[in-house]
Every structure is written in C-alpha cells, then in structure tokens.
Amino acid sequence: MATKLFDLTGRTALITGSSRGIGFAIARGLAEAGAHVVLNSRDGAAVDAARDALRLDELSASGFAFDVTDPEAVGAAVDEIEQRVGPIDILVNNAGLQKRMPLVDFPLDDWKRVLETNIDAPFIVGQAVARRMIPRGRGKIINICSVTSELGRATIAPYTASKGAVKMLTKAMCAEWAKHGLNVNGIGPGWFKTELNKALVESESFHAWLVQRAPMARWGELEELAGAAIFLASDAASYVNGHILYVDGGVTAVV
Template sequence: MLAALRQFDLTGRTALVTGSSAGIGLAIAGGLAGAGARIVLNGRDAARLARAAAHLREAGAEVSTSAFDVKDAVAVEAAVAAIESQAGPIDILVNNAGMQRRAPLQDYPLETWRELMATNVDSVFIVGQAVARRMIERKRGKIVNICSVQSELGRPGIAPYTASKGAVKMLTKGMAIDWGPHGLQVNGIGPGYFKTELNQALVDNPEFSAWLINRTPSRRWGELEDLVGAAVFLASDASRFVNGHILYVDGGVTASL
C-alpha cells in the first residue's frame, strides 16, 4: 500500500498554477503543496499574490510568486524563463486562470467576448506552449487545464463561457496528442458548481441553490477541497498513463439529465 501511495508524492517538483491568488487556483496550489510540490503562484495583482503566498507558507508550503498577464505572450515567455532560472524546471503546470461574464447572447458585447476568449482560451495556449517547449526538451511534464461542466453542458446567459470551456476541453486533447510522444501528460479537471467568491451570488440565491442541489446526484455544492485529490492525481506519477482525459469533479451533474 505504501508503494502505491508513493506514486502521489510530488516532493522535489515545481508547480506553476495560473490564476492562483484565490478560489480554485489557490486551493489546487495548496493541495499540490501538501503533496510535496514547490509552488509558484500567478496572478496580475502582486499584493493579492503576496497574501496568498503568506497563507500557504503558514501551512508549511514552499512557495514563490510570479505576477504576469497570462494573455501576454511576451510577458509569459519572460516569466516562465525567470521561474525556471530561479525556482527550477517547471514539472507541473495548472492552467487555471479564467473569467465569467453573464449576459443574454443577443446582447453580449463583442469586446467582452474577446476578453473572455483571451482569458479562458488564449492563455491556455500561450502559457501551455511556453512551458511545454521546455518540458519537451526534458522529455517529461504534467499539464492540467481547468475545464468546467460547461465544457459539456450549457446554461442560459453563459453561451460564450460554454464555448470557451468547450475549446479548452478540445485544446487539452490536442495538447495530449501532440505532446504525448515527447513524454508529457496533458489532462483536464472539469469542476462542477463550487462555493467560491465568483459564485457567491448563486450560492446566496435560494432558488438557484435549491435547483442545483436537486440537480446534483451528490445533493450539495462542491467544496474547494473536493478538487485537491483530482489535481494531485493528474499532477503525479499515479496518472502516468492518463492522457487527454477530462476528469469531471461535479457531484455527478454531467451524468444526470
């Protein structure tokens, strides 16, 4: 049994988690740190990153920060080079940065569409490519892209978000196909509805919350710690023959009509 558990050990590995100053990204970063990984937190707000890093250090994590815009290819390349020089080779990349903007599709502003697609899709390509080029040279690496149940399902008022997360799902598969022969594993996590600050309005809406709980076979909202096991699995040797897979952590939402 101990030999099996050692497959999940991330000691000595460096993980870059984008969009990790709060919410899902910070929870995943904390989970990877708990499995032994050195963590590099990313976001655009250096002050928020510093607070997040302090929170993880209090729990005993080895953590540094890198403030850059995941949509800016020049900034990404410079940041990845600096991380590899200072913190060591990036063994694990979690592409978590994302945004949501709700509006009826017929009224959705073009500039908001472009901002959402750049944040949710372009960033996965830009950061993924910059890190993968280096991983390919080393013949190893783990990339985990954060998808969504909206990679499979739609809801009123979020068609652009659904389109973006569907694209991330298929980009994940494409990355696995192109980079798998070089020793990389690229997979995705598809969270269901989780209690985060971005979803607080929905959590506080009794009608929506009741609908969601009744719609979910597990009969509850997701808690951030529910994502940790999936992230550690996909970042570790335990998933060394898992490639191009989307692991839905959703309480069964995608299994139920």
C-alpha cells in the same frame, strides 16, 4: 508504494490564477503533496498574500505576478521561474473569467475578454511551458475545464464556448505532446462556492436547482478538487492522457 505514487516532493508546479478560489485550493493541495508551488495572478499584492498564507502553514511556495494573456509577459515569467525556482514539472492552467448576460445582448468586447482569458491563456502559457518540457522528455499539464465543457447554460455563452474549447485544446495538446513524455489532462469542476460563482451562490433559486439537479445534492467544497489535481500531477497518472476528469458531484452523469 501507493503513497509514493502520489508524492510530488521535489517537483515545481505553476498554477495560473491561483491567488484565490479553485487555483489557490489546487496550489495548496499540490504543496501538501510535496511540490513547490508557484502562484500567479496579475495582482502582485494578492499573489504575495496567497504565498504568505501557504508559507505560514510551512508549505513551499513562491509568487510571480504576470498577465497570462500577454505572450511576452508569459515568456519572460516562465524564463524567470525556470532560472530562479527550477524546471516547471507541473502546469495548471486555471486562470478564468466569467460574465453573465443574455447572449442576444452580449457585447463583443466582453465576449473577446472572456475567450482571451479562458482559452487564449491556456494556449499561451501551455505553449511556453511545453517548449521547456519537451526537450526534457517529461511534464504534466492540467487544464481547468468545467461542467460547461459539456453542458450549455443561459447567460454564460462565452464561458461555455471557451470551456468547450479548453476541453478540445487539452485533447489536441495530448495528441501532439504525449509522444514527448508529457501528460496533458483536464479537470472539469462542477459548482463550487467561489468568487466567480458569487451570483449563483447568492441565488436561492439556483441553490434549490443545484440541490435537485446534482446526484450528491450539494455544492462542492474547494478542498475536494485537490485530490484530482494531485492524481493527474503524479506518477499515479502516468498512463492517463487527454482525459477530462469531472469533479461535479455527478452532474454530468444525469439528465
């Protein structure tokens, strides 16, 4: 019974920004739990490589390259996925962008690019998929938030602002769509070794700070995000809604 609660066999999951990093790790986890995963990126070659890597491990995957900030492209892609692959049962809004610079010097165009990717895209893709899920009376949406949904840090003001907004968008989606059978939750990763965090990974001073700051005294491993995603995508989380699950080694639990 317990195992069945987490079984995703027969379900289709679209994960945005999933050709690498957190998105790919989550896609792999959902596929290992039985789902057919639909990978996404703007880079078609990267999507194909990620899809082939999963298939090499005998996991069920397909790939669709499209820009998650383009409403027309998103609408066309969602239509094609539903026609060619099947109804989208699970959506993971993961695509994200980071740029580091002192706030006083931050160019407006860069500010807009970060917010467009990090908060506009979850709205655009979430809306397009929810329009399909609502008539079916079921669906799981997982928005990738961050510890910076709760914590501010210097030089990443637009990222922090956008991830705080994703947290509240998640709650708003729950408030409107839960009555239609949708579960909308978020995952807030702490610090993981990804390309997005390349500058931090290479910084000895940041590594020393993280080891001292995090109760678990280490970076997170990407595979450690899979369980949270499987849980929120599965029947085990049938009464979990509007919740942000922080996978951060305890960072948000301490001052």
